[in-house]
Amino acid sequence: MADLYELTDVRLALPDMTRKPFLGAAPRTEILKGLSFSIGRGEILGIVGGSGSGKSTLGRCLVRLLEPTGGQIRFDGVDITHLDASQLRPLRRRFQMIFQDPMSSLNPRHKVGQLISAPLRLHGAHQPDRAAILALEQVGLPRSFADRYPHELSGGQRQRVGIARAIALKPEFILADEIVSGLDVSSQAQVLNLLDELVRDLGLTLAFISHDLSVIRRLCSRVLVLYKGEIVENAATADVFAAPKADYTRALLDAIPLPDPDQVWA
Amino acid sequence: MSFLTLEGLSARLKGTDHRLLRKVSLSVAAGEVRGLVGESGAGKSMIGKAILGILPRSVEIVAGSIVLDGVDLQSLSPRERRRKIGASCALIPQDPLTALNPSRRIAPQITDRLVDILGWDRKRAEDRALELLGEVHIAEPERVLRSYPHELSGGMRQRILIASAFAAEPKLIVADEPTTALDVTVQKQILKLIGEMQRRHGTALLFVTHDLGVVSKVCQTLSVLYGGMVVEDSDVRSFFAAPGHAYSRALLAASPKYTDPDGSLTPVPDAVIEAVRQEVAAADRTWSHG
Numbered sequence: 001m002a003d004l005y006e007l008t009d010v011r012l013a014l015p016d017m018t019r020k021p022f023l024g025a026a027p028r029t030e031i032l033k034g035l036s037f038s039i040g041r042g043e044i045l046g047i048v049g050g051s052g053s054g055k056s057t058l059g060r061c062l063v064r065l066l067e068p069t070g071g072q073i074r075f076d077g078v079d080i081t082h083l084d085a086s087q088l089r090p091l092r093r094r095f096q097m098i099f100q101d102p103m104s105s106l107n108p109r110h111k112v113g114q115l116i117s118a119p120l121r122l123h124g125a126h127q128p129d130r131a132a133i134l135a136l137e138q139v140g141l142p143r144s145f146a147d148r149y150p151h152e153l154s155g156g157q158r159q160r161v162g163i164a165r166a167i168a169l170k171p172e173f174i175l176a177d178e179i180v181s182g183l184d185v186s187s188q189a190q191v192l193n194l195l196d197e198l199v200r201d202l203g204l205t206l207a208f209i210s211h212d213l214s215v216i217r218r219l220c221s222r223v224l225v226l227y228k229g230e231i232v233e234n235a236a237t238a239d240v241f242a243a244p245k246a247d248y249t250r251a252l253l254d255a256i257p258l259p260d261p262d263q264v265w266a
Numbered sequence: 267m268s269f270l271t272l273e274g275l276s277a278r279l280k281g282t283d284h285r286l287l288r289k290v291s292l293s294v295a296a297g298e299v300r301g302l303v304g305e306s307g308a309g310k311s312m313i314g315k316a317i318l319g320i321l322p323r324s325v326e327i328v329a330g331s332i333v334l335d336g337v338d339l340q341s342l343s344p345r346e347r348r349r350k351i352g353a354s355c356a357l358i359p360q361d362p363l364t365a366l367n368p369s370r371r372i373a374p375q376i377t378d379r380l381v382d383i384l385g386w387d388r389k390r391a392e393d394r395a396l397e398l399l400g401e402v403h404i405a406e407p408e409r410v411l412r413s414y415p416h417e418l419s420g421g422m423r424q425r426i427l428i429a430s431a432f433a434a435e436p437k438l439i440v441a442d443e444p445t446t447a448l449d450v451t452v453q454k455q456i457l458k459l460i461g462e463m464q465r466r467h468g469t470a471l472l473f474v475t476h477d478l479g480v481v482s483k484v485c486q487t488l489s490v491l492y493g494g495m496v497v498e499d500s501d502v503r504s505f506f507a508a509p510g511h512a513y514s515r516a517l518l519a520a521s522p523k524y525t526d527p528d529g530s531l532t533p534v535p536d537a538v539i540e541a542v543r544q545e546v547a548a549a550d551r552t553w554s555h556g
Contacts, residue, residue: 050449184306
């Protein structure tokens with residue numbers, strides 16, 4: 001079976017507003033510099049890199065919130081690189097996204113039940129309210145949470161609502177962009193364990209963006225390391241940790257402060 | 267003798283019985299680096315704010331004392347207290363973007379405090395700012411002093427705030443999660459820089475963080491907090507060898523370690539949370555609050 005995603009030489013250039021002259025167009029700066037890779041079905045791909053490496057931009061291209069300026073993205077064999085909004089709509093329910101900050105990605109005026117069922121209604125799903133309750137249970141939250149507002153939940157619970165909203169549509173692919181970086185270690189562990197379970201139970205494919213290699217190691221089967229818009233490493237997780245090929249990957253690993261006072265941290 | 271001593275410090279939400287700090291006792295000696303560790307809501311930032319006298323208006327201290335350099339802060343008038351704290355303490359804040367005024371250049375943001383509060387003349391303050399930017403390894407300090415915050419990277423802005431904290435040679439600095447907004451490679455540079463500055467100036471440091479990895483790199487001692495209560499007070503070496511409290515052990519087990527081949531993460535078990543909550547409740551019953 002073919003890979004779920006195939007990317008060939010994907011490029012993205014955006015106007016650099018910091019260098020925009022008073023009159024006239026801003027010069028363009030290249031964020032993604034020709035990325036080629038694929039994501040297999042059922043795979044959990046980790047995408048890692050420092051700030052400004054282009055990892056979130058790449059993620060947004062995968063779910064076509066951004067349109068690449070060059071190259072090609074194929075999803076399940078279909079070229080989605082330049083599809084317009086109406087052509088994308090039927091595809092949208094097949095690839096979903098979980099956002100970094102649940103406080104700003106969940107409307108504070110809507111109850112949890114509404115938040116999860118809204119996309120279901122939009123896509124004309126059968127019995128959206130029942131499906132929302134089911135999704136809540138799948139992420140380990142009680143049904144009664146459907147009547148609560150986001151501010152009544154803890155950070156970890158809010159992030160579970162984000163996950164419930166993404167899985168409710170029964171997508172094939174989910175993009176998770178730094179979804180545990182705002183959480184305490186304990187809720188972080190809970191959310192990661194949940195995600196791992198869901199991927200296996202629901203046969204999902206997941207791209208997990210993070211700057212934290214410890215988290216990547218816990219969850220992902222393969223890792224893509226980005227540096228300044230280019231792929232510097234694309235290998236099985238075990239290999240990356242055993243023997244990183246790129247100097248940048250080595251530097252990323254060495255920079256992680258382990259909870260161990262004897263770690264050499266030169 | 268300790269430079270800072272908290273003795274039984276308790277605080278609550280004004281006019282309610284909602285307790286935020288519960289009989290917190292800890293001390294920081296001159297030149298010591300102490301970590302304050304806990305999950306969100308544990309009260310670690312609250313302690314930093316209480317020491318610096320910047321608690322939100324909705325929070326009141328109901329019992330206990332903060333002794334800074336031999337002086338009990340509660341015994342001073344608000345004005346004297348501000349002066350005492352301002353002369354001997356400083357803060358390295360969490361978010362380098364919101365801590366700097368976006369509409370002003372860097373130079374006055376470092377020198378204003380020296381001029382207005384410590385009464386330095388402007389020339390001396392500007393020379394000091396230039397010297398400090400050199401100390402925090404900023405190339406072209408003259409250009410940076412003339413820049414606006416948005417023209418600088420996150421790591422650069424955090425360096426400026428570190429320089430600014432050390433400007434008036436404080437005896438104690440509270441660092442409130444100073445690297446959580448930064449990526450790992452920049453975090454490493456900034457932590458090393460804070461350590462280097464701290465040793466050079468012999469400053470005591472209270473380092474607020476949720477990351478035990480960071481604690482093991484920069485601190486000598488630590489206090490672990492849960493529900494506004496200190497559950498463990500230890501030196502770093504013995505803590506990481508064998509944490510004394512069940513909650514500390516669970517917190518350490520939940521911290522990710524990339525060197526661990528199976529990489530499994532264990533959330534803090536419900537039973538441990540329940541036990542530490544009971545402990546907090548039991549302590550509450552035996553304490554009378556004013």
